Each structure stands twice: as C-alpha cells, then as structure tokens.
Amino acid sequence: MIVRPGDARYAELTHRGYNTRFVASPDEIWLVHSASQVEKAVHQAIAKNQRITVRSGGHCFENLVDDPQFRLLVDMSEMKSVTFDPALNAFAVEAGAQLGEVYKALYEGWGVTVPGGVCPEVGVGGHVSGGGYGPLSRRFGLVVDHLYAIEIVVADSRGRACTIVATREANDPHRDLWWAHTGGGGGGFGIVTRFWFRTPGATGGPSSLLPKPPSRMRETFVTWPWAQLTEADFTRLVMNHGAWHAANSTPGSPYQVMHSSFQLHSSLAQTIQLEIRMDATLPNTAKLHDDYISAVCAGVGVRPTIDIKEGTWLDIALEPTASYGAYSRQKSMGGHLRKPLTATQVGAVYRSLTDPNHNGVGLVYLAAYGCQINTLSSSARAIAQRDSVIKLWYANNWSEPADDAIEVEWLRTLRKNVHGATGGFPVPNDQQDGGYINYPDVDMRDPAQNTSGVPWYSLIWKGNYPRLQQVKNTYDPKNVFRHGLSLDPS
Structure with a gap:
C-alpha cells in the first residue's frame, strides 16, 4: 500500500x-x-x-x-x-x-x-x-x-x-x-x-x-528525593554505583542474573531512581538484591524509598515504557564505560542536572553491562565494546520548539563537561569505550562539536570500521541507503 x-x-x-x-x-x-x-x-x-x-x-x-x-x-x-x-x-x-x-x-x-x-x-x-x-x-x-x-x-x-x-x-x-x-x-x-x-x-x-x-522476576525501584540530596550525597551514590559495577561485572559473576539502570533525572523531575530487575527464582535472590542496594547506599545520608514487586517474566518484560508526555522533543547520545565515572565527571553531571536555567527533563542513564556480554571478542560482532561494565546514555526532553536551541545546548554542555579530557566524547581509552549507534548523535560527525581528533566512525565501531566499510563498498556501492550516521562508499 x-x-x-x-x-x-x-x-x-x-x-x-x-x-x-x-x-x-x-x-x-x-x-x-x-x-x-x-x-x-x-x-x-x-x-x-x-x-x-x-x-x-x-x-x-x-x-x-x-x-x-x-x-x-x-x-x-x-x-x-x-x-x-x-x-x-x-x-x-x-x-x-x-x-x-x-x-x-x-x-x-x-x-x-x-x-x-x-x-x-x-x-x-x-x-x-x-x-x-x-x-x-x-x-x-x-x-x-x-x-x-x-x-x-x-x-x-x-x-x-x-x-x-x-x-x-x-x-x-x-x-x-x-x-x-x-x-x-x-x-x-x-x-x-x-x-x-x-x-x-x-x-x-x-x-x-x-x-x-526466568519464570519469575523481581522488579525494584529505589528512589531518592532531590530535595534531600546534597552534592556530597549525590556524588557518593554515583561513585558507589560505579565501584560496584566495576567489581561485579566479570563473566560468571553471581550478579549476572541482575540488571539495573541508575536513572539520574534532572532536579525538575524531583527524584533519581535505581531500577533493578533480577531472577526471582534463585535461593540467593533476596541476599544479592539487598547487598546490592546496601552497597549503593553506603555512606549516603538520605534513606531511599524501596518498592519491590514480583511477577512473571513476561508480565514485567511487557510493562510499557514511562512516557514523557508533552516533553517529546529530544536530544541524546550514548556510550560505554570500561571504568566508572570519576569524581570530577560526576561533579559535571551534578552541575548539569541542577542547572536552574534548564527547563527540560534531563537524564543520565547508567545501565548495567558486562558479564556474558564480555565473553566475545571485539571483532566477533560488529558492535565492538566487549569489556565495558556500564552502558551510558545522556538524554534531554522538553516540550516547546522555542526551547530547542537552549535545551540542545544543555545536552551538549553536559557531554562536553563530562568528557572534556577527550574532546567532548567518550573516546576509547582505559576508562571509556566509545559510542553506540542505537544512541546516535550526529554531533559526532561535526568537527565543531567533535574536537577529539577521532573520526566519528572510530568512536562508534573502533577497529571494526574497516570491515564495515568493505561491506558498504560491496553491497551498497552507489550509496542508495544512507543517513546522517551511515558510512559512505570509499
């Protein structure tokens, strides 16, 4: 049709x-x-x-x-x-x-x-x-x-x-x-x-x-109110979370049965939240679950609310994603972390999320990675990141077209400040491991934005780029299929 x-x-x-x-x-x-x-x-x-x-x-x-x-x-x-x-x-x-x-x-x-x-x-x-x-x-x-x-x-x-x-x-x-x-x-x-x-x-x-x-899953939301968080509390939470993932993301870890995402919303959203999903059928589920929350909360002066529910795997898998409603205009980018964010980087996150001139719903999303993901070599699949422990996503949502310029710039400022040492992007090194094509950002291709000196395609695909380029040359030599982050035939 x-x-x-x-x-x-x-x-x-x-x-x-x-x-x-x-x-x-x-x-x-x-x-x-x-x-x-x-x-x-x-x-x-x-x-x-x-x-x-x-x-x-x-x-x-x-x-x-x-x-x-x-x-x-x-x-x-x-x-x-x-x-x-x-x-x-x-x-x-x-x-x-x-x-x-x-x-x-x-x-x-x-x-x-x-x-x-x-x-x-x-x-x-x-x-x-x-x-x-x-x-x-x-x-x-x-x-x-x-x-x-x-x-x-x-x-x-x-x-x-x-x-x-x-x-x-x-x-x-x-x-x-x-x-x-x-x-x-x-x-x-x-x-x-x-x-x-x-x-x-x-x-x-x-x-x-x-x-x-698993036949049954446990889903938990751990929530902290922005109104009670000091910068020290926020920094401690994010540093605890990062240190835990650095220590518990090797293949075969008992925590491979658990996924979590730390959703650091801007203060406009009033809370930050840790979502946990894990196999509820194991004898040590409760201990793994409670020990993880305790590790993230250690030394933080604000007690979170903890909401736990269990259900079938399918029921939880089919839960609809929370909607941003009228806040449907968006700018985002993503990447990978081999090691957690540093205290300096967490400070940059805090400043952006508490920016009083920011009217959007900003988000720094830190998702659990590693374990079985890291058992393949970087060239086994086209996605090259195979020794990271956290998947990273920066996003900003807002409602008014008139706010486009200021809200896009908010996201860019966040990204540039967190990754200032590497030209504003998570350039692969011992801590970072590049971008993610499913969290695309056309700024990677703009030399005014990407001052890292690393080509956009190397940021995303690292050493897999030459092989991808050959596939493009072979199967789309006339560049019929192209968009803002696709390879050109060479």
Missing part, C-alpha cells in the same frame, strides 16, 4: 517518530508486507532518484529517518510475524515486529526469548541491527549474539535491487553482510526485512534453541 500527501492516513504515518523535533514529509510511504515489495520500492527510488529510508518502530532519537531529504519512506510496521523456520532451524522475526510482540510470541509459543531491550514498544529492525542489549544481557549476551541470519534488500553496482539471505555460517559468501548487522546499525547497507535467531551451539527442538527466561 502506498500513502501520499492528502491521504487521511498520511499524518499518522509521518508522526510515528519518537522525537517530535523531526517529522517525516516523504512523497510516498510504502507500507510493505514482503521483501519483494521492498524490492519494488528500492527499484522505484533508484529509477526516480528518490532518497529512500526505512522505519521499523520509529524510536530513532536523531533525524536518521525523519529528515526532509527522504522522499520515499518504507514502513515495516505491517511485517511483524514471529514463527519457527524448520528450514533454517531458527526463529524467524520480521523486521517490523516490536520487542514486546517478539517476547510474547517466543515465550508463549516455545518458552524462550532473546535478550533484547527493556522497551517493549521498540521495533526489532533498528534495535537488532545496532547490537541491542537489555535486562537479560548480563546473563545471555547481546541480542545479536543469538542472530543466525538476515533477509535484506540491497542495491548492486548497476542500481538493481535484490534480496539476499545472509547467515553466520563460515562458508556463507554473504557472511560479512550478516556480521554488519550485528552492531553496524540499520538503514546504511540495505533494508532488512527478516531476522532469524538461534543461539550458537544450540541443538534439539525449538524450545532449546534460544535462552529460557
């Missing part, structure tokens, strides 16, 4: 993006149902010289999809089936499915899951291609560590679209194309229409081919 301006459906389809700073305005939106239909869209885009882009769930934080340069938008939202494919002995997931739909189908159908993200509304296409992580990743690795194959529409040197199935098999001539979608990001090599998942080395029937989640 093709929707054009003037169609009653056009407005809804163009406003699906998460970040309302950017709204799509294509000449055509193709709601596709198969790879063959995607091929037709690509054929037309090449023939008419239309910039083409693709949307899965619509949660891209930057204007990598909702950019006025794009004239043909391929919308994958109707392609969301989840089935078992006996021919490939793997689970086939169409690229338009949302994570929650995947979790529900895999668990109710076969009792298995993939260790994907915490937000059930996020689309599979971009999440997987960028190397997604989530609450089960410390135990089972990244979602791409279980990716067996992809179906993708690419464009050859003569401008012809074709569909390729690329697998991780060593003898597959398209193996590098599969590898590029284990962290290389979506929309820069072609349009993925389907993913297949099977854990490496897994054998037997479908119910033994992917990880089995």
